[in-house]
Amino acid sequence: MGSIKAVIFDLDGVITDTAEYHFLAWKKLADDLDVPFDREFNEKLKGIGRMESLELILEKSGKTFSVEEKERLASRKNEHYRTLIQRITPDDLLPGIRGFIKEIKKEGIVTGLASASKNAPFVIKRLKIEDLLDTVVDATKVEKGKPDPEIFLTATKQLGVEPAKCVGVEDAKAGVQAIKRAGMFAVGIGDQNTLSEADWIVSAPAELSLHELYQRYQNSN
Template sequence: MKAFIFDLDGVITDSAEYHYLAWKALGEELNIPFDREFNETLKGVSRTESLERILRLGGREHDFSVEEKEQLATKKNEHYVSLISNITHADILPGVEAFLSEIRQAGYKVGMASASKNAYMVTKQLGLLAAFDHIVDAATVAESKPHPEVFLKAAEALRVEPKDCIGVEDAVAGVEAIHAAGMFAVGIGDPAVLTEADVVFTDTTGLTLDNVLTRI
């Protein structure tokens, strides 16, 4: 193995909560209430597809033109950006910064493959830009997870073969994308949910180089 490629939301920082709050606000505005259980189905999914899923939930998928849907997605993002504007270094998930430092010192390349178009901004606010050799976000890919494009682009940018990469994800769609790219999948979260991951840690405190390598 030569590289680690990380998702952002739920792996590096818990900005997933802000996505939930922003989507929930939009859903309430459209009279489409939903709960955290439904929100789980949006994890790792693009902004456009998330909106489509919410509209289908409320039976309103045919109520808006393409332009109106773009406006709704933009409105959600503006709310999300306002919510995350206060993210700081203190919002890095436990153990993550130490793990990033450990793998860097061990000579691994480090990339990010995020479904968020705000990945660069969030990473900068966390003070972690220097920890990554390359960041691929939703703004630079045509296909969203579970399509492997974002992970393949990250591997290409790192100049590493996909088979030599370890992907780290907290979402089912993300794990599927890692495997579709031909990479080893590390899941962060509930093992009963991330059943397709090659190894699962319940939270980021389990991320150490030994813990990962001994399970490959």
């Protein structure tokens, strides 16, 4: 399919939506710490890593925490989250995404996952899509979080494809910035204003089509 050789996906908000589980897990931790936490504040945590998210919550507590205490709190949040995601099934794949990935694979284009979640391997196992992804890069494999391009560049390296021939698919501003900084073509899923740096924006995964992606990619080069 032209010169697109790889498509690399984010997980949350692109392949499945575990945002609600993350919200509930952070909310439980914030309640334990007596820190006000609502959905509006939760939006600030979208697309960033666990420790960065924790720092934002702890700032609101007005207290000082040691590195060890922060590690313990991050682990506690993760335990809450892992308990919640035990209920994920293939039915939790976002509409249209399985078909789109299959269409890509049929054309001989390789696929990857680049997720800030350390639980990404567990989630894709629950979704039963391991066979649809050629590589998986999560937060445990990189040092820098999005918007740093490291996670996407690591995926391109593992796939053996140069970034200019790769497409990244994201639903968060930090993710789109990471894709662009990696020198890749960026597809944004969600709000036009938030994701304005993307090369192509759709409102939901069901709107993705390889034919249109190919056209837009060609026009951008």
